[in-house]
Amino acid sequence: MTTIAIPEGSLFGLDNLPYGIFSTADSEPRVGVRVGDSVLDLSRVFEDDIVFAEPSLNAFMARGRARWDEVRAAIKELVAGDVADEAVFAVADVTMHLPIEVADYVDFYASENHASNLGRLFRPQNPDPLMPNWKHLPVGYHGRSSTVVTSGVDIVRPCGQRKGPNDPVPVFGPSIRLDIEAEMGFIVGVGSPMGSRITPDEFADHCFGAVILNDWSARDIQAWEYVPLGPNLGKSFATSISPWVVPIAALEAARIDTPVQDPEPLPYLKGTEKWGLDIDLEVEWNGHVVSRPPYAQMYWSPAQMLAHTSVNGAATRTGDLFGSGTISGPEKDQRGAFIELTWGGAEPVQVGDETRTFVEDGDEIAISATAPGPNGTRIGFGEVRTRILPAIGE
Known part of the structure; x- marks a missing residue:
C-alpha cells in the first residue's frame, strides 16, 4: 500500500x-x-x-x-x-492525452480590455472602441472541434489567403502574423435538449470543469476573411488546452463578482450567483514571462456565456467546450494576445536576447494558471505548452 x-x-x-x-x-x-x-x-x-x-x-x-x-x-x-x-x-x-472528446467548440470575446484594445487598433477613427452590441451580449464565434489538441502537441504554421495594405491582390502562403490568445475554457458535462435553456444559476449543474485554453490566431488570414461572417480559417487550424480539468467544485474560493455590467444585462443573462472567477494566468514565450493576464477582469462570466449559448434553444452536449476569449487586464504586461502586447507589431517585445512581434517557427508558448483555494491556499491548472513548426512545404 x-x-x-x-x-x-x-x-x-x-x-x-x-x-x-x-x-x-x-x-x-x-x-x-x-x-x-x-x-x-x-x-x-x-x-x-x-x-x-x-x-x-x-x-x-x-x-x-x-x-x-x-x-x-x-x-x-x-x-x-x-x-x-x-x-x-x-x-x-x-x-497525458486530450481529456475530453470535444463535441462543439464556441469561443467568446468577454474581456472589455481586449475588445477595447482591438477596437483602437482596427477602428482608430471611432470614438468608442467597442461595437454597439458588446455590452449587451457575450459575443462569440463557432470554432472547429476537430482541431482542439492538448498540451505538448506541436502546431504547424497555417497557410491561407492574406492581403496586406500594399498587396494589389490576395496572396497565398504561410501566416506571417501568428498569434496566441490566453484564455480559460469551460467544459459542459451535462447537456441540454434542443428547445430548452440553461440559466446562469444552473451553470454548476451543467459545467463540469475548466482548463487553460490557447486560441491560436493567424491575424493576417483572419483580417482578410472575417468580413462579413467572422473568423474561419484564421482560427480553425488549432486550439490548445491543458490536460488537467479542474472541477467547478474546486473553484468555490475563486468565485467573485464580475466587473459592474452597465447597461444592466437582459433578464436571461442575470443570475443570483457569483460566477466571476479570480484566476491568474502567466504567458511564457520561449521560457520568458511576457504577460500575466487576470481573469478577474472579464466582463462576461462563464455562466452568462453558457446561458447565451442556449437561449435560442440550441442544444448543448457532453464535451462541449467554450472559451472565454482573450484575457487582458488594463496594463500592458497583462495583455493576453501578442497583437495587443506589440500593438499590432509596432512595438516589439523583448524575449530573452531577441525581440518578437508575432510567433516565429520554433517558438514555444506556455500558458499556466492558478486560483485561490480555501484558507489562503492556491490551486493550479497546470499548463498548456506548444511549439510552432514550419508550414507544410516550408
Whole structure:
C-alpha cells in the first residue's frame, strides 16, 4: 500500500483534484486524478464503474453533478489513507492525452480590455472602441472541434489567403502574423435538449470543469476573411488546452463578482450567483514571462456565456467546450494576445536576447494558471505548452 504524499504548498492538493486522461508505457489511456505529484488511477480505484476505463472524461461527465460530488468526496477520503500501489503513478512517468472528446467548440470575446484594445487598433477613427452590441451580449464565434489538441502537441504554421495594405491582390502562403490568445475554457458535462435553456444559476449543474485554453490566431488570414461572417480559417487550424480539468467544485474560493455590467444585462443573462472567477494566468514565450493576464477582469462570466449559448434553444452536449476569449487586464504586461502586447507589431517585445512581434517557427508558448483555494491556499491548472513548426512545404 502507498500513502500519497502532497508537498507543502502544492497546487494539486485535496482542494483541487483535477481529472485527466493518462497512460503509461504498457497501458491504454484511462481516467486519473492528480494528487500532488502523483496520478491516482480511477479505473483501479473504482473497478466496478466502467466510465473510468474510458479514454475520455465524457462518460463520467455525463453522469451529472451528484455523481461528480460523490466521486470527489470518495477520492478525498481514499487519499487520506493508504492506496493500492498499482493505482498510483508519478506524474513524471505518465503520458497525458486530450481529456475530453470535444463535441462543439464556441469561443467568446468577454474581456472589455481586449475588445477595447482591438477596437483602437482596427477602428482608430471611432470614438468608442467597442461595437454597439458588446455590452449587451457575450459575443462569440463557432470554432472547429476537430482541431482542439492538448498540451505538448506541436502546431504547424497555417497557410491561407492574406492581403496586406500594399498587396494589389490576395496572396497565398504561410501566416506571417501568428498569434496566441490566453484564455480559460469551460467544459459542459451535462447537456441540454434542443428547445430548452440553461440559466446562469444552473451553470454548476451543467459545467463540469475548466482548463487553460490557447486560441491560436493567424491575424493576417483572419483580417482578410472575417468580413462579413467572422473568423474561419484564421482560427480553425488549432486550439490548445491543458490536460488537467479542474472541477467547478474546486473553484468555490475563486468565485467573485464580475466587473459592474452597465447597461444592466437582459433578464436571461442575470443570475443570483457569483460566477466571476479570480484566476491568474502567466504567458511564457520561449521560457520568458511576457504577460500575466487576470481573469478577474472579464466582463462576461462563464455562466452568462453558457446561458447565451442556449437561449435560442440550441442544444448543448457532453464535451462541449467554450472559451472565454482573450484575457487582458488594463496594463500592458497583462495583455493576453501578442497583437495587443506589440500593438499590432509596432512595438516589439523583448524575449530573452531577441525581440518578437508575432510567433516565429520554433517558438514555444506556455500558458499556466492558478486560483485561490480555501484558507489562503492556491490551486493550479497546470499548463498548456506548444511549439510552432514550419508550414507544410516550408
